Amino acid sequence: MSLYCASLNSGSNGNCYYVGNETEGILVDIGLTCRETEKRLQSAGIPFSKIKAIFVSHEHGDHIKGVEVFSKKNNIPVYITAKTLQSSRLRLEDKLTVYLNPNSEIQIKGLKIISFSKFHDAAEPCSFLVKGNGISIGIFTDLGNVCSNLIKHFSQCHAAFLEANYDEYMLENGRYPYHLKKRIRGGEGHLSNVQAMELFQNHRPAFLKHLFLSHLSKENNCPEIAKSLFESFDHKTKIHIASRDCHSEVHHICDSELPHQIGKIIKQHSNQLELF
Helix, strand or coil, X not given: CEEEEEEEECCCCCCEEEEECCCCEEEECCCCCHHHHHHHHHHHCCCHHXXXXXXXXXCCHHHHXXXXXXXXXXXXXXXXXXXXXXXXXXCCCHHHXXXXXXXXXXXECCEEEEEEECCCCCCCCEEEEEEECCEEEEEECCCCCCCHHHHHHHCCCCEEEEXXXXXXXXXXXXXXXXXXXXXXXXXXXXXXXXXXXXXXHXXXXXXXXXXXXXXXXXXXXXXXXXHHHHCCCCCCCEEEECCCCCCCCCEEEECCCCCCEHHHHHHHCHHHCCCC
């Protein structure tokens, strides 16, 4: 009754998230270079052999930079909507391209990946909920607003990567030009700390154990501000910051919440696993 998850990077400089069980996993977006993605997977203790698919949320560069090379080099299929692929200019191999409906369910061995449409200034943007072993983990970033789709899927999560992109005061008084400020907070840009917190306050399930605040702006947010806001009222969810500079530890999400890490499991079976 468990899944594992990690952020390899989260921010406008690159986004990449891992979710898996004990035998297989997926990556949501690869906004780092292929080399850096491989380096961080190795450092986190996640064997390349476990990665069975790449899911692409939308075509912006901080989400697709390493997709093409990583897919080809490691022979891993890419699940992507037709409009996203057309807008991305990615040159994926036909045999490694799986067209994704914005609202669909995909079964990859022991994992069920549910995609759903969201509001963002991209061709056909999607978010994802990954289910397996009775656990649900959401990857919810690049959100223009809190829509009914987001509420429905967030309310099912045992753990979630949730965008908290900007502090409203910092954005308003920062150095960004007006048109960029308007884009960020205009309903198809990004969620503020307050918007994310309101979703958390009003719709978190009782079994949500871990919340990873994600895609924080370097210019318009501060990890301490975002985290303190979410920790300012009584709840039992552990709040983390998904870093824009390094990978996180691999978290073991389970009903009992034993503090295991995937590295321990990999070490036990190291004679069967090959990193490269």
